[in-house]
Each structure stands twice: as C-alpha cells, then as structure tokens.
Amino acid sequence: MTTTAPAPEYSVIGTRPIRHDGLDKVIGRAKYAADIQMAGLLSAKILRSPHPHARIKSIDTSKAAALPGVRAVITAADIPAVASDRMQDLGETAVRLRFLSSNVLAGNKVLYKGQAVAAVAATSAHIAEEALSLIKVDYEVLPPALNVLDAMKDGAPLLHEDMLMQEFGQRTTKHSNIANHFRFKKGEPADGFKQADVVVEREFNTAAVHQGYIEPHAATANWNVDGKLTIWCSTQGSFNVRSQVATLLKIPESNVKVIPTEIGGGFGGKLGVYLEPVVALLAKKTGHPVKAIMSRTEVFEGTGPTPGSYMKVKMGANKEGRITAAEVSLMFEAGAFPGSPVNAGAMCALACYNLDNAQVDGYDVVVNKQKTAAYRAPGATHAAMAVESVVDELCENLKMDPIDFRILNGVKQGDRRVDGPAFGKVGFMEVLQAAKNHPHWKTPLTGKNRGRGFAAGFWFNAGGPASCYIAMNPDGTVSLIEGAADIGGTRAAIAMQAAEVLGIPADKVTPTVVDTDSIGYTSLTGGSSVAFKGGLAAYEAAQDLKKQLIERAAKIWETTADNVEFEKGEFKLKPSYERKMTFTELAGRLLTTGGPLAGRASVDARGVGPAFAAVIADVEVDPETGKTQVLRATIVQDAGKAIHPSYVEGQMQGGVAQGIGWALNEEYFFTNQGTMANPTFLDYRMPTALDLPMIDTVIVEVANPGHPFGVRGVGEVPIVPPPAAVANAMKRAIGVRMTDLPMSPGAVLAAIQAKGNGKR
Amino acid sequence: MQTLEYTAPKTLKDAITLLAQKGDAARPLAGGTDVLVQLRVGRRPQVNTLVDLKNIPELTRLSYDPREGLYLGAAVACCHVYEDATVRRMYPGLIDAAELIGSVQIQGRASVGGNVCNAAPSGDTIPALIALSATCSIAGPNGTRSVPMEQFCTAPGRNLLQNGEILVAVRIPAPAPNSGAAYLRFIPRNEMDIAVAGVGASVVLDSAKQRITSARVALASVAPTPLFVTAAGQALAGKAVTDEAAIQAAADAAVAAARPITDMRGTIEFRKQLVGVLTRRTLHIAIQRARGA
C-alpha cells in the first residue's frame, strides 16, 4: 500500500491512530438501531404491496386490530395531510412531500411491489406479523411501467396521472412518466463533430443496484404525553430525519429529538425516512414506545437502490487526440417518484474533460420500482461507465495511450464544466501522472484472455453546516461533541483535526456523535462532506478553545494574551520562555482560576474541493463460461489531505470493491411482473473477499485551499471509475466491448458468442 | 412465524416414532441451514415440530473400512468430512463438494445428509455422491432399506422417504484401484452461491492407467433433480485417457441429457454450455487423480 509522504508540519494529521469507536465495534458492544430496548416496547411490522402498480380501493384493518396483542394499526390516513408539492431536501437528492408521504405509507395507489401500505404495533413481532395477514386490502391491479424506455413511450401506463412533464425548466402540459428533461450545453456539438477524425457512438444499459449496507433499517419511537417525540434510528442525518418527520407529522421540529445510533453502513441509502414516521405514529396511537426492524428482503423491496439507466454517448476526437465534441443522454429510472440522481450524473458525465462543444441531456423517469435513493457519488458511476467506455474506444481507434489521452484532454484549474462552474484548484493531472508512474501501469500484463483497463472519475464533494463543541477535562483530555453520523471513521478524522490545533495526541480527544438536542445543526453524512465540514467545525472550535486557554494562561501569569505562546501542547511566557505550562497542567488549574473552558463553532463550510480518481484494473475472462476475475486493481485519488490515511485508503478500497460488484454481478433482477426475484444477499451478488484482489491505493494530495488542512472529500469518487475500468479491461482481454451492467458471466458469454470468436 | 417445538431424541427408534406420529407437522433437523431458513421465510407452514437428529449415534458416525467403504452418518457436518484425513485421501471427489457448500461458517453446521434430503436440484454433494456410486441407508417404521443415490431425489425439494423414514447414513464403496473422482460447479462469485450448473464425475482406469474401464457422470441444477447421465459414462468406457474426442462425446451426452430452465441464475442456453464445459473439466481432473498425477 502506498502511503502519503510524512507531513513534517503536522504532528497528528497524516498519522494512523486507533479509531475511538473501534473497540466497542470489535467486541460487539456498539449499539445499533435494532439494539434499542426499553420497558413497554412494542414491535411494529409493515404490510407491503404485492403489486407493482395498483389502485387501493379500500383497506379493512378491523380484523387485525381485533387480534389480541395488537395495540394499533395505521395506514396513510393516519399521516397528517401533506398533499404538498413542497420539496423536502434529502441531502443528495430531494423529493416532493406528498411523494415522501406515499413512500412512507401508500395513499390511494401503490407504485411498486414492496411499498408500505399499513403498519401494526403489537406486543410481539409474531403477533404483529400475524395481524398483517388479517388486513384486507382491495386492489385494482394496473399495468406497470417497468423500465425506463418503456415508461417514456407515449401511451405507457402513467404512475402519476396528474404529473406534468417539466422540460428545460418549464412545466409543460404533457402528462408523462418523464418528470423532468433538462439539458446542459456548451459551444456547438454539431460544429465539433465536423472537426472530428474519429467518432464513437454507443448505447449503455445499467441495472439498479443496492448500496449493500450490512445493517437493515431500524427505528424506535417514543411519543410522550407532552408531545415530545424521541426517535432512535440508523441514519446518515439525524437533523434530516428530524425535519422530515416533523414536516410529515405536522409537528414543530423542536418537538422531535432524533438519537442516532451507530450505523452499519448507509452509502446514501439512509438519507430518506422509511420507518421513522411510522413508528412515531404508532407510538402516538399506543402511548408506548414502538420499534420496527426491516428484514433484508424488506430492505431490498421497500427501500431505494440507485437507478437503472439507459445512456447514449457520442464523442469525436481529432487525429491529435483532442476531443472535439461530446453528446450525452442519460435516462434514469427514478422509481415510483421523481428524484433520481440524473442531475448529478449529468453534471459529472463530462467533468473530467475540458470541452469546447458538448451537450448533456438528462431525463428523470418514473417507473413501477422502488423509489431510488442516493448511492455513493449518485449518478456519476452510471455516467462514467458510458463516457469512460467511449473515451477508451476513442483511444483504441486513435492508438493512443489511455492515460496520455486523458492528460491531453483532462481538466485543470480554470476550465469550465459543461454545466457552467469553473474548476478551482484540482488534482486531476496529478492523479493521472501518479497512475502513469505506478508499477501497475508500467508492468506489462501477460497471459491469455487477460486485459488491462483504465478509467477516471469525478465527484463534486459537498460541504454545508456543521457544529462542534470541545470541552476541557481536568486531566488534559478533551470531549468533542459533533452531530454527523460516523460511517467511515469520521469521528477519528474530526478528533484528529481538533488534536492538531490543540497540540495533543488524538487519543486525548474523546469524540461523540450526539442527538439533535445536544449539538447545533449539522447537515448529513453525505456528499463526502464530513471530514471536510465537520473537520472545519472542529478546527474552529479548537481555535476558539485555544484562544481561551491562552487567555487563561495569561491570567495565571498576570499578563496579557499576546505575551503567551502556545506551541506543541505547551504554553510559554514571552519573551524569556522560562515560565511554561503544559496543556495538562493548565487543564488541571481551570476550575480554580476562573472556571471551566469549552470551545465551540458552528460553520457553513463552503470551500469545497472536488475529487478526481483513476482506476487501473487487470482482468481475466474465462472464454468458455464468461466469468471474469479481477486480478489486480489500483486506485489513485486526490484526497486533498489525508487526515487518517488508513481510513482514506479504506474508503478508496471500499469504493472500488463496490464498483467491481456493480460491474460484474450486482443487479436488481425483476421478473416481467415487476417482482424483484433476488431480494437476498445470496442472489443479490455483492463481491465476497474471494472475488476481489488486494486493491492497491495511491493517495495524491493536492491541498484544497478551502480547508485549513487542505481536506477534500474522499468517500464517493472511488466508486466512479471501476465499472468502466473493468469493461475497458474486458475489451482488451476478449475483444468484446460490454455496454450493459452487470457484465455477468451469462452476458459476457453471450457477447463472446455473438462476436463469433467463442469456442466450445 | 408461529411457536415451534424442538425435540432431540437419543435413539433412532424414538426419532422414527416421533416423526411417524407427527407426519407433515414434524421435520428432521440436522444442521438446520436449509430447514431453519425455510421455516423463517414461511416455506413450510405446516411444520410445528423440529426433531433434532444430532444426538443419534448412527447419524453422527463417520468411519472408513477398506472392505465396507465409507459410513457417513447423515447428520455429520461438512467440516468433519473434509477435516478427516482418510476421507480426504480416499474421496477427493466428495471433498470437492463438501468444501464449497456455503462458507466456512455454514460448513460447520451443514451436513451431507441434510444436503441430500433437502433434494435441491442444485445440491452440491448429490452429483458427487452419484458419481461415487453412493447409496442411502434408510430406516423407518417398517424397517430399513438401501437405495442408490441417483434414485433418492424425486422432484425439487422432494425425496423418496416415506412418513417416519430417516436417512441414517450415506455409504460409499471403497474406491476401486486406479479410480478418481471430482466435482466442479459454476457460480458467478467464488463462494456463497448456488450452482448455476454442477458436474460430478468418476472414472476407473485399467491397471496400466491408459484406458478408462468405466465412468460415471452426474449433473446439478439442470433438471428437476440431480441427474445421473449413464450415456456420458458409456461414451468413455474402453477409451484411452487421452482421447479428447471421447471426453467431448461424454460432455455432449451430458448436454443432451440436461433439461435446464431459464431463471435469474442463468438461461437454458447458458446452463447447457456450462454443462459441456464442466463435464470436460471435471473428467480431466478425475482422470488426473486416477492416474495419481
């Protein structure tokens, strides 16, 4: 594993301390959402739609309610009316409130198999389950629209009869499953194609895939007689859950306290609410705390994957290897309600390249499938699969090295994306150079049916509001309180940034993620934002505390603050430096010299630094079975500054692992009737340890000027290049260009045979 | 899920009596890696009693005798099978299958007997056992009987056990001199998966190890039950070990016998292709093992 160069200017940043939350997780003591227990707790179960598309004519819950042990049954009728078109922010995506409400409990229609229709709270899970079978729902079954191209056709069954298509920012009068069609344009692609010596045009299809978090959704609610609602749940954004629940239930946000538990993964799938409003309503109705835990099948059938897509890419280049024009069309399956990440995908699609003439069209299309959710760099991986495959084909046609081609066309500071914004300081060139110099790229690949592929990827990264409190303890440690769910080791990364400012080791900081009543507003864990924005808040809070500590030292020495210097955890009195106090000594004297001290900061982190990554993948394809093994994979990524390099490498490896899964075997396999046939981890095939090579990592550090330590986000961009890198490698291995994901053995074999070079 | 009764009889007789009495309401329990999953997802709604077989000596014995061959108690977990040095040496074709069921954790519970009784078309040990000429020792209210492995499964999830009958052991003859066997399956991942197609094969060579005296081939996941393909064995009898055309003929016979369906794990065409490829590859390994290479 390549590591970062030592950073002599820092004592904590860039080191690899043991994570603060590690022990509890390793010994199984960490509390996850399903672990919540309390007196009088009831169990809730959800009744789900057996049809992908149907009108609900009536729901009879009387038999279920009469079953001994059942305490309450609810349906959409119990959700305070929110027939509102107001948009609710989900962090990486947004949704209309009435759609969010129907996704929590279906109103007059069900729009996918697995959509929640009713819920029961009972004294045991078994009774609740039995009660579900006593609920009678009278459905009028409707024909479904099951994939994006069918759903876009005139005459396709309409999911939302009242929905009017939005086109180029205007609401049209057209009733359609196309919720939105938008376009980004720069220059004139038609002119650009005239200058091209080679033009490649390809179509791509990708299947919906799951984020694959290990922990299923779970939530517990308690509704006190004073109207105060407490929710324990596994979420990527406790403040987000607070606002979604308060809005859906029409209660003041301040009446809702959300206590985030440890979270067993989210990757974008735990931004929107599913169970939280349901257990809250059941708790209100029963006067008891109520808990719901999804089964794995419910997670697959009832929550959001990342969309399936159809994409078309046309690119032209001249003999010198400059891209002269590009045209991209992205059509994403939003699922039951509008709001796929096609916008983000469209903005990322061509972001790696400095183009004069380009156009990107995006279509957000509703289909009778689960409402899609965010997944690690939402939309960007789809788009990269299409664009990076076409770029690879341009390189093949021009006989150009794929890295040299990207160096020639890649973006630098000042270049503009097709959708408008200009890049600040970015590290794409540095990433490409590091890939080019890597032993993996320089070592020839030998052997039959083997090939090496290369692909690049871009992700914006995000910032936003975050808060942090740091309190001094008498023994020289500090307690750090923050509000962002820790999914990827961010407690450690944030604590380290505070420790660096305070001149103390990371293990002297005890970081805790607290509930929404105990910290200022903190936006969610998404957009690769937490180490950046939470780190900035911790930096500012530590600066605030440092300033107060210096003042206190001055007070003790009966001087002014400008006569005190703080360096490497020591306070010194200028100019002689004879009087000194360590951080710990001062900590011990606070209570007798004026009282305790704490630093605090609430920030709106704006100076976001985007991320670029590149992946080199070697594959071997069995030409008789179509099975592909990734032999070697290397990822190079600009982290800005790796606070804790091991966790940065972990993110990079995790992203590549998920990207390889997406490339080779993962897919929501729908029957023609709109049923997901593989809602288990047995048949939804994520890669196991035996399916992956050791994934080599190279961290490039082009500091983000918008952060005191140069941090860019790292969590998302590593998933972007792998599917294209694997597809490009397969092309070189077997001479077949795969354009549909997953590139599963059956599909690869069929492609080999179609090309006529298969042999028995 | 409703409440369940759990019993753990200590004798074969008690278990048989109990199962005969309860009929469809009771299911035997070995490792539980099939039956517990099925209960949880509501696939056996009539069952209210589990009869644990792991306290019955006849079902937990694993022993080898040069004349009698292998006695493999029906409740012996896969890990005990592949950790046994004698079994490893004598029956590598069975080890191939026992080692790839699920994962290490699953193999600690999953029994070969349970795999056989579950009668899945994809059960990995079954083609391996058919290739090894294994027989099923069955005990029931009306006494005991013995059935060739290839007759045991009757439909997906169904076997020929009658009410109250238990599979006591799987017996495999001592390997003939100059024989070899192997099992291969195809899955898209490298573990934790269900065979898209599987092939078990065994060969017996002449004393010079130049010619195939007899061969047996059996398939998984390409028919309602594991499939014994006699024509594949016949294509090889008397042929030289290096006769690739004969091996291809056996593979063709296997493909011809396969009657797969199209589902999310693979299409008919894909499965047929795999049967051909795997038959060739499995036979090559079996021959190599028989030659002592």
Ligand SMILES: Cc1cc2nc3c(=O)[nH]c(=O)nc-3n(C[C@H](O)[C@H](O)[C@H](O)COP(=O)(O)OP(=O)(O)OC[C@H]3O[C@@H](n4cnc5c(N)ncnc54)[C@H](O)[C@@H]3O)c2cc1C
């Ligand atoms: C994660 C996972 C992965 C798996 N992977 C594989 C795989 O790769 N390949 C594969 O083939 N299978 C696989 N399986 C299925 C299962 O593990 C095997 O079939 C296993 O061998 C079953 O053995 P068991 O002892 O657990 O059987 P049990 O579940 O205890 O029993 C299976 C069935 O046989 C009956 N039964 C058991 N013993 C007897 C007996 N002596 N007499 C009469 N009836 C009996 C039971 O009532 C039940 O119906 C997997 C299962 C899981 C959960």
